[in-house]
Amino acid sequence: MKRFTALFLALIMVLTMVASVSLADDARHLTFALWWDLYYDSDDESWEASPSATGKDSEIMRFENVKNIEETYNVTYEFVNATWAGVQDSINNSILAGEPDFDMYMVDLMAFGVPAVMNGLATDLRNVLPADDPFLAHEDPVLDYIDLPDGSATLIYPKGAEDAVASTNPLAFNLQMIQEANLEDPRDLYERGEWTWDKFREYCQILTKDIDGDDIIDVYGYGAWIGDALPAWYMSNGTYMAATPTENLSSSEIGETLKFLQDLWLTDKVAYPIPAENGWDVCRYLYRDKKVAFTTTAVWIMANYDDYNWDGKAESTLDFDMVFVPYPIGPSGNAETNNSKIASGNYWMLPAGVKDPKLVFDVFRAYQNWYHDDVTLRDDPEELEWWYTATSDKLDIQNWNFSVLEKLGSKKMVDFYNSFSDSLPILEFLNGEYTPAQFQETYRQTVQDALDQIFQ
Numbered sequence: 001m002k003r004f005t006a007l008f009l010a011l012i013m014v015l016t017m018v019a020s021v022s023l024a025d026d027a028r029h030l031t032f033a034l035w036w037d038l039y040y041d042s043d044d045e046s047w048e049a050s051p052s053a054t055g056k057d058s059e060i061m062r063f064e065n066v067k068n069i070e071e072t073y074n075v076t077y078e079f080v081n082a083t084w085a086g087v088q089d090s091i092n093n094s095i096l097a098g099e100p101d102f103d104m105y106m107v108d109l110m111a112f113g114v115p116a117v118m119n120g121l122a123t124d125l126r127n128v129l130p131a132d133d134p135f136l137a138h139e140d141p142v143l144d145y146i147d148l149p150d151g152s153a154t155l156i157y158p159k160g161a162e163d164a165v166a167s168t169n170p171l172a173f174n175l176q177m178i179q180e181a182n183l184e185d186p187r188d189l190y191e192r193g194e195w196t197w198d199k200f201r202e203y204c205q206i207l208t209k210d211i212d213g214d215d216i217i218d219v220y221g222y223g224a225w226i227g228d229a230l231p232a233w234y235m236s237n238g239t240y241m242a243a244t245p246t247e248n249l250s251s252s253e254i255g256e257t258l259k260f261l262q263d264l265w266l267t268d269k270v271a272y273p274i275p276a277e278n279g280w281d282v283c284r285y286l287y288r289d290k291k292v293a294f295t296t297t298a299v300w301i302m303a304n305y306d307d308y309n310w311d312g313k314a315e316s317t318l319d320f321d322m323v324f325v326p327y328p329i330g331p332s333g334n335a336e337t338n339n340s341k342i343a344s345g346n347y348w349m350l351p352a353g354v355k356d357p358k359l360v361f362d363v364f365r366a367y368q369n370w371y372h373d374d375v376t377l378r379d380d381p382e383e384l385e386w387w388y389t390a391t392s393d394k395l396d397i398q399n400w401n402f403s404v405l406e407k408l409g410s411k412k413m414v415d416f417y418n419s420f421s422d423s424l425p426i427l428e429f430l431n432g433e434y435t436p437a438q439f440q441e442t443y444r445q446t447v448q449d450a451l452d453q454i455f456q
Contacts, residue, residue: 003060020141028075030078031078031080033090033101037122041064041078047063058377062370063344069271073359082102087106087107088112094351096121103354104354109414114148121351122349123353141290148414157346164303164410165406168405170326171328172302173186177293204268204294205268206221218291219293220269220286223295224292226274227426230261237333239332240413241415241416242416245452248447249440253332277322285301341413342411424447425443
């Protein structure tokens with residue numbers, strides 16, 4: 001009996017090994033196209049495969065997650081650096097021909113992500129996942145999708161603090177200027193729901209000063225490159241410029257925004273005059289020379305001079321503190337429902353015609369979920385070295401600034417403003433060549449024409 005049992009167990013082991021070999025032989029190989037090298041995939045033999053790896057726990061967990069994915073889904077997978085042009089070419093040709101080269105594509109949202117969706121080249125996950133899947137209700141803790149006018153769930157992005165804080169344009173202020181003027185900290189006003197356009201305008205009037213008495217303004221209440229600032233201001237008024245197939249430049253909410261900005265620059269003269277040449281470069285760094293109290297900025301702008309991420313490796317030359325705060329609320333805005341960030345950058349999509357799209361989605365989700373649902377690992381600020389530095393000697397400000405970035409970045413929307421912004425004479429408008437109503441009437445068709453090209 002014992003001998004029979006031993007033979008039986010041996011036979012089971014052999015059959016199991018054969019089955020395992022068969023499964024491995026039948027494993028599907030998935031490919032994900034993008035334009036740089038991404039780690040880790042089935043080709044990597046250790047966590048050291050990534051040139052930037054230092055042995056952090058998160059890197060080791062990402063590497064070990066590969067084997068887990070392979071065994072769970074009976075797949076191998078590979079990230080293919082197809083180059084920027086190669087990704088576009090593959091999308092426009094192979095998907096259109098009905099035989100996509102890759103199982104999933106990274107796309108630049110505005111350059112070729114939304115156009116691919118508009119032309120039917122992406123798989124709508126509403127037709128793939130069960131109707132009650134949390135992903136479709138924006139409740140999945142790992143992945144989400146950007147809302148588009150057609151209602152599709154096509155352009156995917158990983159959730160997390162890094163996604164939220166990247167590409168945000170917070171309002172920042174010189175803390176010492178606020179204190180020296182005996183003004184209440186804008187953060188406190190924000191917390192009490194009293195941070196409004198009217199209050200901001202009042203602050204700018206107080207903070208605009210001729211310090212040396214030569215009848216030339218030395219410090220302005222506000223200064224920014226209007227290309228960075230305009231979307232932030234109209235979003236603070238609860239609206240958009242070009243988020244749907246129909247232009248919104250002519251709306252009353254945009255009209256309120258235009259009047260508010262023209263009042264700052266032209267009526268009150270509390271905003272730094274934007275030079276016609278190199279205005280973007282001049283206005284983005286006005287804060288460094290104490291020429292403005294408030295500015296619209298970004299982490300990448302301030303990090304150019306180590307003015308944001310104080311990491312002990314380089315010291316800021318600033319002798320004052322720049323503090324972030326959400327934008328004041330306009331007359332048509334709502335602090336709870338306003339969007340605060342125009343979506344941009346890199347998203348992922350499954351091509352139309354991909355084989356077994358649910359498997360591809362599940363594998364990609366598992367890849368992003370290297371933290372196995374423990375979002376505290378994913379969102380640990382110390383893992384986000386570009387946006388957060390725990391070694392800062394100004395940790396209280398760093399923590400606050402980081403929380404503002406997260407808050408702004410969590411409320412994002414698609415808006416095609418940047419697709420046609422160069423066609424709108426915003427500087428001329430701020431200089432008074434148009435009234436808000438004239439500007440809206442003159443350029444509403446310009447916006448509509450641009451949208452017709454996008455949504456054709």
